[in-house]
Amino acid sequence: MANQHFQSGELRYKSRDFEGAILAFTRAIEIEPTNADIYYQRGISYFHLNRKSLALIDFNQAQELQPNNPFRYSSRAYIKDACGDISGAISDYERAIELDPEDAVSHNNLGLLQEKLGYMKKAKKSFDLADELADKNEFFNIPKTEETDLTVEEEALESVSKEPTGKNQSLFQVVKQVFTDKNTFREFLTFVRNGLK
Numbered sequence: 004m005a006n007q008h009f010q011s012g013e014l015r016y017k018s019r020d021f022e023g024a025i026l027a028f029t030r031a032i033e034i035e036p037t038n039a040d041i042y043y044q045r046g047i048s049y050f051h052l053n054r055k056s057l058a059l060i061d062f063n064q065a066q067e068l069q070p071n072n073p074f075r076y077s078s079r080a081y082i083k084d085a086c087g088d089i090s091g092a093i094s095d096y097e098r099a100i101e102l103d104p105e106d107a108v109s110h111n112n113l114g115l116l117q118e119k120l121g122y123m124k125k126a127k128k129s130f131d132l133a134d135e136l137a138d139k140n141e142f143f144n145i146p147k148t149e150e151t152d153l154t155v156e157e158e159a160l161e162s163v164s165k166e167p168t169g170k171n172q173s174l175f176q177v178v179k180q181v182f183t184d185k186n187t188f189r190e191f192l193t194f195v196r197n198g199l200k
Contacts, residue, residue, distance in 0.1 A: 005035035009044070016048055024048040039068040039075065046082070055086045073102035077109045089116055107136035 012027030028045035035041065046061030059082050066075040080095035096113040100106060114129030 005031045005038070005041070008034065009038075009041055012041075012044060012048075016044065019051075021048040021051045025052075037068055039065040039072070042068070043075075043078065050082060050085070055082065058082050059086055071102060073099040073106060073109070076102070077106065077112070080109075080112065084116060089120060092116055093120075105136055105139075107133045110136060 008027045008031035012024045012031060015021075015023035015027055025045055025048045028041055028048065031038070031041045032045065042061040042065040046058040046065065049055075049058040049061065059079070062075070062079040062082050066072075066079055069075050076095040076099035080092040080099065083089075083095060084092040093113060093116050096109050096116065099109045100113065103109070110129050111133035114126040114133065117123075117129060118126035
């Protein structure tokens with residue numbers, strides 16, 4: 004039963020009906036209150052409606068349910084930063100890195116926040132680690148196949164922009180390339196750093 008509500012929430016989320024998604028995810032949580040993924044998806048829906056404090060509550064719950072999952076910390080760090088809690092976001096990125104030292108994106112995002120606070124040496128160290136990890140081949144072991152299982156976020160990205168970008172690529176294809184090609188990923192990290200100064 005919870006799965007039906009969760010799937011309904013995913014469909015509503017993909018169609019950008021965030022209010023409907025929240026209702027469906029709430030029903031799923033009532034049936035299965037220990038599923039971190041449901042809280043995470045509802046939190047994303049709240050975030051899209053600019054209800055950041057409610058998003059943070061759900062991301063906190065997802066983290067409490069999976070305290071050793073680095074993704075729970077890195078995703079919550081993003082929400083904390085959006086809420087203006089930079090020091091809390093830094094702590095979460097640091098915890099995510101403790102749990103997964105090979106996470107180039109968390110190192111990069113930590114560097115961005117350190118830079119925002121003026122900690123330039125720390126930021127440079129984080130950026131250097133992100134670049135080093137981006138150069139490792141194993142970071143890019145994501146198979147490049149036409150038929151893959153997409154996450155909800157990837158499917159949403161694909162549905163948001165069906166218009167071709169560049170050489171007839173959808174937005175999702177561009178995003179996928181960023182995280183599967185090490186040269187493109189390095190360019191992305193440099194762009195993010197330079198664009199947010």
